[in-house]
Amino acid sequence: MNLHVLNRIRRILHAIALTIVSVSMCKAGSDSKPGAVDNGKWGGTHVEMQVTPQGATLEFDCAEGTISEPLLLDASGKFQAKGTFLPQHGGPTTKDDASRNVEVVYSGTMKGDTLEIEFTLHGEDSPEKFTIVRGKTGILRRCA
Helix, strand or coil: HHHHHHHHHHHHHHHHHHHHHHHHHHHHHHHHHCCEEECEEEEECCCEEEEEEEEEEECCCCCCEECCCCCEECCCEEEEEEEEEEEEECCCCCCHHHHCEEEEEEEEEEEECEEEEEEECCCCCCEEEEEEEEEEEEECCCCC
């Protein structure tokens, strides 16, 4: 083979290698998860969450919650964070209402703009599960 043909083959192989690396990096980038749940509003049926760098506040149909630490994602897009849950009721609040604040652990999985979030109240067998979407307003029904 002459030098011209070898150089051309090298350039083609180099271009193919760059394309493979580029496609692999793009695919890895789309599969990899960012380091934290994005700040801002996340909403769904029965819940709205406002995420900040320090944690989050949650508003449910007839309750509210807080997450007291950053929502950091692991390599598979999951988080777990400590927080509180405060059941509410219809009618006026009393000074004893604050004592009903319950410590819980919130966990979730982020896939694109969707976050599956859940927590389990003490004494309950199954977790409370919600699906929320980045930038959406929650659909809430207030306590009567």
